[in-house]
Amino acid sequence: TIALKHGAHRIGNRTDADMARWRSLRFGQFIHWGLYAIPAGEWNGKTYNGAAEWIRSWKEMPHEAYDQLYKQFNPVNFNPQQWAAQAKAMGAKYMIITTKHHDGFCLWPSKYSKYTIAASPWKKDLLGPMIDAYNKAGIDVHLYFSIIDWNHPDYRASLKNAADSAAGKRFQVFVKNQLAELLQRYPTVKGFWFDGTWDDSWKNDGAFSDELEQYLQSLHPGLVMGSRLRADEKGARHFDSNGRLMGDYEQGWERKLPATIADVHGNDWEAVMTVPENQWGYHAKWMGHVKTVNEILEMLVKSVSLNGNFVLNFGPKADGTYRTEEQQLAAGIGEWMKVNGVAVYDGAYAGFEKQDWGYYIRKAGTDSVYMVVFNIPVSGSLRVKLPARTALTGVTMLQGNTALTPEWVGRNEYFIHLQNRQTASPVVILLKTEKGENKDKGNVEKAK
Numbered sequence: 542t543i544a545l546k547h548g549a550h551r552i553g554n555r556t557d558a559d560m561a562r563w564r565s566l567r568f569g570q571f572i573h574w575g576l577y578a579i580p581a582g583e584w585n586g587k588t589y590n591g592a593a594e595w596i597r598s599w600k601e602m603p604h605e606a607y608d609q610l611y612k613q614f615n616p617v618n619f620n621p622q623q624w625a626a627q628a629k630a631m632g633a634k635y636m637i638i639t640t641k642h643h644d645g646f647c648l649w650p651s652k653y654s655k656y657t658i659a660a661s662p663w664k665k666d667l668l669g670p671m672i673d674a675y676n677k678a679g680i681d682v683h684l685y686f687s688i689i690d691w692n693h694p695d696y697r698a699s700l701k702n703a704a705d706s707a708a709g710k711r712f713q714v715f716v717k718n719q720l721a722e723l724l725q726r727y728p729t730v731k732g733f734w735f736d737g738t739w740d741d742s743w744k745n746d747g748a749f750s751d752e753l754e755q756y757l758q759s760l761h762p763g764l765v766m767g768s769r770l771r772a773d774e775k776g777a778r779h780f781d782s783n784g785r786l787m788g789d790y791e792q793g794w795e796r797k798l799p800a801t802i803a804d805v806h807g808n809d810w811e812a813v814m815t816v817p818e819n820q821w822g823y824h825a826k827w828m829g830h831v832k833t834v835n836e837i838l839e840m841l842v843k844s845v846s847l848n849g850n851f852v853l854n855f856g857p858k859a860d861g862t863y864r865t866e867e868q869q870l871a872a873g874i875g876e877w878m879k880v881n882g883v884a885v886y887d888g889a890y891a892g893f894e895k896q897d898w899g900y901y902i903r904k905a906g907t908d909s910v911y912m913v914v915f916n917i918p919v920s921g922s923l924r925v926k927l928p929a930r931t932a933l934t935g936v937t938m939l940q941g942n943t944a945l946t947p948e949w950v951g952r953n954e955y956f957i958h959l960q961n962r963q964t965a966s967p968v969v970i971l972l973k974t975e976k977g978e979n980k981d982k983g984n985v986e987k988a989k
């Protein structure tokens with residue numbers, strides 16, 4: 542291995558209570574809200590095909606025009622209690638809010654910037670009421686913070702000369718001040734979700750990102766921060782130059798999921814997902830495929846089955862309301878989570894051989910394993926192959942709390958025969974197992 546001063550400081554996952562809590566929550570809500578919701582992907586009658594929150598970088602959007610939008614930001618229909626109620630009904634256990642996206646506009650009245658909500662017609666802090674409402678609903682809040690800041694005069698993508706380096710230093714002080722300010726104003730937050738850390742100016746100062754992470758931990762012990770914050774002294778990101786994960790969880794799964802457990806290398810990880818193909822901020826015209834409830838449920842269940850968290854993104858409108866598609870999605874997901882969320886929360890990789898019908902999720906630290914069935918075979922028979930020396934002692938269909946009698950095929954293999962092959966949503970079956978050889982305990986029919 543290469544001697545690194547600013548690489549990973551820990552091998553393996555964090556085992557403290559704050560990280561165990563983050564891991565147990567499994568399902569989060571991302572919220573991208575800011576000035577970009579005003580143009581909503583359109584300008585002068587033209588439609589921007591990129592991600593709505595990137596519209597300032599669109600050639601058809603004059604920077605001066607975008608930079609005046611804050612004078613119109615007035616979310617008169619903002620209702621944080623309603624937002625939190627919607628997230629609670631959906632079954633989300635944590636929420637990540639954009640405090641400041643790449644455009645540099647702050648949703649809180651930061652004393653380190655003039656480009657904040659205080660300068661808008663709304664004037665008032667948006668983060669405080671949101672954090673309070675979500676915490677009251679029993680939902681943890683994490684703060685998204687973009688290092689890239691298109692508005693700040695001292696932001697440099699790269700440091701080409703002494704003047705750039707001086708500006709870069711001033712900018713680092715600004716970042717440190719804003720982050721400390723956020724922790725001081727909102728002491729109940731559980732973590733930071735950093736973004737915009739790919740420019741050379743950041744990548745080439747691994748020492749600063751390392752010191753910053755340690756500084757934030759010292760201000761707020763237990764803070765959970767993913768792998769996007771840091772670079773090591775050789776410019777490696779997410780994984781240091783020895784291939785070791787930096788930060789508390791792998792944060793690279795953006796609009797994509799690992800395929801197998803091998804892809805996660807034993808690390809904690811989190812996937813963040815958009816409802817349309819690629820829109821985080823509010824876009825008036827969603828183009829391309831819009832994911833359905835069952836598609837989202839499959840991504841959530843697959844993530845948990847591979848030891849990860851899954852975060853679904855919402856993009857509120859400029860007035861503070863949600864579009865119909867997102868309201869309906871939240872309600873539909875919540876419908877299923879009400880009955881089946883027990884299979885998601887505290888869920889972990891089961892260690893069973895993957896089958897085509899869907900995913901296994903182990904209730905962490907127990908002998909209870911849930912089957913979440915998405916693909917019922919035409920036979921209606923679900924093959925279950927247990928690990929060696931694991932006996933099956935009980936099978937219960939969650940819906941209706943119905944006991945099922947599996948067919949024992951011999952050794953550690955069973956079939957679970959479903960009577961009803963028609964279902965509009967994923968079917969959840971609870972398997973009770975115990976150590977020991979499988980033998981005919983009379984709880985199964987003999988193979989015909």
Ligand SMILES: COc1ccc([C@H]2[C@H](O)[C@H](O)[C@H](C)N2C)cc1
Pocket residue numbers: 573592594595736795813821
């Ligand atoms: C260059 O490709 C990018 C850069 C940044 C992103 C940002 C999105 O604006 C959103 O905030 C997402 C979480 N983040 C990775 C997405 C793709």
